[in-house]
Amino acid sequence: MTTTSTVQDGILFVRLSGDLIGSPDTDQLLNSVNEHLGEALNHCAVDLSEIRYINSTGIGVLVSLLTKFRSRGGEMVLINPADHPKKMLALTKLTNIFAVASDEATARQQLIPAAN
16 A cells, blocks of 8 residues: 655645555554645545445454544544445444545535634
8 A cells, every 4th residue: 555645724635545454554544644744734635536445444443544633623624525425434334433535625625614
């Protein structure tokens, strides 16, 4: 899995591709996000459009990230989950917990009002 992250408008955007299934990939994702948490960022958007496969470990990491941001008074949005992640989120009923946006612009709109 590859992870890239950028900060725009006070929002951490994380783009993932490949399979989100466990170490060392999940460690890389958590480390990347933790580095940015020192920048007083409270909002995050995670792009899952290029994730082919996600297992329970990957789901657990997403829940962990959501908890990190919400405990700081922030929010996290998932961007355009690919088919398998979308099915896993529905199967685990996490679609009721995670905010989902169709694209980066929509995610930004959902998070910027939360930042004010």
